Amino acid sequence: QKEVEQNSGPLSVPEGAIASLNCTYSDRGSQSFFWYRQYSGKSPELIMSIYSNGDKEDGRFTAQLNKASQYVSLLIRDSQPSDSATYLCAVQGRGGTSYGKLTFGQGTILTVHP
Amino acid sequence: SQTIHQWPATLVQPVGSPLSLECTVEGTSNPNLYWYRQAAGRGLQLLFYSVGIGQISSEVPQNLSASRPQDRQFILSSKKLLLSDSGFYLCAWSVGQEAPLHFGNGTRLTVT
Numbered sequence A: 001q002k003e004v005e006q007n008s009g010p011l012s013v014p015e016g017a018i019a020s021l022n023c024t025y026s027d028r029g030s031q032s033f034f035w036y037r038q039y040s041g042k043s044p045e046l047i048m049s050i051y052s053n054g055d056k057e058d059g060r061f062t063a064q065l066n067k068a069s070q071y072v073s074l075l076i077r078d079s080q081p082s083d084s085a086t087y088l089c090a091v092q093g094r095g096g097t098s099y100g101k102l103t104f105g106q107g108t109i110l111t112v113h114p
Numbered sequence B: 001s002q003t004i005h006q007w008p009a010t011l012v013q014p015v016g017s018p019l020s021l022e023c024t025v026e027g028t029s030n031p032n033l034y035w036y037r038q039a040a041g042r043g044l045q046l047l048f049y050s051v052g053i054g055q056i057s058s059e060v061p062q063n064l065s066a067s068r069p070q071d072r073q074f075i076l077s078s079k080k081l082l083l084s085d086s087g088f089y090l091c092a093w094s095v096g097q098e099a100p101l102h103f104g105n106g107t108r109l110t111v112t
Helices: none
Strands: A004-006 A011-014 A019-025 A032-038 A045-050 A054-058 A061-066 A071-076 A085-092 A102-104 A108-113 B003-007 B010-013 B019-026 B032-038 B044-052 B055-058 B064-070 B073-078 B087-094 B107-111
Touching (some): A004 A085, A019 A085, A019 A108, A032 A071, A045 A054, A045 A061, A045 A071, B003 B087, B010 B019, B019 B107, B032 B073, B044 B064, B044 B073, B055 B064
Antiparallel strands (some): A004 A019, A061 A071, A085 A108, B003 B019, B032 B087, B064 B073
16 A cells, blocks of 8 residues: 555646645654645655645645545646646655655646646 | 755766765755655655764665765765666755755766
8 A cells, every 4th residue: 555645647727727636645643744846857846834634825825634534635726837747745754664754645747738 | 045956967877887976955954864766757765864974764775875974965875776776866855853855956867
């Protein structure tokens, strides 16, 4: 069983629409959750951090966390072609040998078409 | 502000040759340092992490090794490269146990 799972996509949305990216994780003790954006050929760039249940908004991005369901999501409002990238979900372990380490999902490819 | 430098940006090496990739962080003290590898079309795999000088934890058995000779310097090495070592190598830093990672620009390694 993968520790962090994402749909690989590609997810295609029209410009101006809401893109919804989902992620589930297996370590119930995880406390820190991150979303990274990775453009083709580039390194991952942090776009959101979330630590508590509920929603966290930053500009056009909203991260949602539900620890009981072990689920974290990222919503991108008013999607732009420049949002086209791979989005990586990352979960920080807290128990045992996973303490402090970041485990990444495989990433979801998002394409925003004009 | 903190910055991370990683070099070289690209590298082509023959099978059996040695490897040395270097990463340095500026603007912070006692960072946690990480080496990740991303193979083509695959996710990020944690290779090594370090919480202090001389402290290295290995995540995956392989022919790679890491060293941290100074607080803000992290080196990835190999004595003999394999074809399977090809990939995108990323150095990252964080401060604290629940902080996000910040990545360098990466090194794209091709072993021929």
